[in-house]
Amino acid sequence: MLTFSPDGATLASAGSDGAVRLWTVRPSELLRRLCVNTGEPITPARRNQYLQNLPSTASCG
Template sequence: MAYSLDGRTLATAGADGTVRLWDTKTHRPIATLTGHTKGVTGVVFSPDGRTVATTSADRTIRLWSAATNRTTTVVAARTTDGSPVFSPDGRTLATASTDNATRLWDLDPDKVATEVCALDRKHRWTQLIPDLPRSKPCGS
């Protein structure tokens, strides 16, 4: 469970795979975030309040737009356990897992795109990302 920084919204994690957002003034639900296929194990708001991050027993991390209540990003993770934590600048998400590892996820899209395209230049795209066709933004 997590409060938004302004305290107006409370996010609760559900064993049914949903996250519910609550108006703290009226105590009424604002939205239900659906997409996880197993119980949600953690939830947190980004420092700017625009993103909600969730972890789940379905082995995914989801980022949600707090404005639209829609998934913006899904990341496959080996395992996740407990609540994720944003860095103070909101560009990194830290997660813990049941294999005793802590992982830092870079959320800067430009940096991630550069790193993925570098895999392509090293001819490792198909080795590391076999189910995803080579991306056009990386060039030909």
């Protein structure tokens, strides 16, 4: 599971081992990396599912 903090500055991840990790991120950089690593644009449905707290103007373009 992944979720951003309300201010978008921290990403929390929870693993199957029960560990919770906090990551300091810049959301726009994270989206850019996701787009590069997946090799395709992030669909609006996936963006809403995984990147809910990014500004609505953020995109892979």
